Amino acid sequence: MKNRRNQIQNRRELSSHYVIRSERYLGRLFAFFGICSTGLLIYSMIIKEALWAILFLLFVSIAMTIAALNIGLWKVEVNDMEIVYRSTFGRVRTYYFGDITKGVYKKSGAFRVYIGEKRIFTFDDNMDNSLFIEQMNRLHIPVWRYSFYLKMKKKSK
Numbered sequence: 788m789k790n791r792r793n794q795i796q797n798r799r800e801l802s803s804h805y806v807i808r809s810e811r812y813l814g815r816l817f818a819f820f821g822i823c824s825t826g827l828l829i830y831s832m833i834i835k836e837a838l839w840a841i842l843f844l845l846f847v848s849i850a851m852t853i854a855a856l857n858i859g860l861w862k863v864e865v866n867d868m869e870i871v872y873r874s875t876f877g878r879v880r881t882y883y884f885g886d887i888t889k890g891v892y893k894k895s896g897a898f899r900v901y902i903g904e905k906r907i908f909t910f911d912d913n914m915d916n917s918l919f920i921e922q923m924n925r926l927h928i929p930v931w932r933y934s935f936y937l938k939m940k941k942k943s944k
Contacts, residue, residue: 805918807863807910814858821851863908865919872908882907890923890930 828844857875864871870882882902891899896912898920910916923930 803865803867805865807865807914807916807919809858809861809911809914811858814855817851817855817858821848821855824848824851863910863919865922874908880907884922884926884928887923887928890920890928892930892932 824844824847828841828848831841831844853875860873860877861875862873864873868884870884872880872882874880886902887900887907888903889901891901893899893909898910898912898916899906900908900910910919920930
């Protein structure tokens, strides 16, 4: 019994500081494909390939670079009651759990966090945000399912 209480206490102490981010291997994978597609883009421009091929490779190169940046830079760091959010483009914002009004699961499995009606950030469905949701539940911040959110949105209009 005492051992169980100690485990729970240790978990709470550890959960006062944690970082949520995308998987690192995905960032490396997108960076690799971005470099390969950029190389193909340069090669196709040198051999004077058709315009549609060059535009397609340009689009793929840009998309892969943005995806690699998104995965590499995006993160949410929680220090007790403070939330430090770094966006895809490196912009850092600080929020507090006291400001959060709700969290909503989307149909896709993503989890959005709101202050009022403004969405401040979204956890994708492949991220482990269980500590964050557990902390929201401990602080009695509502966590809604998508269908309930739609009902509430219709009522407010």
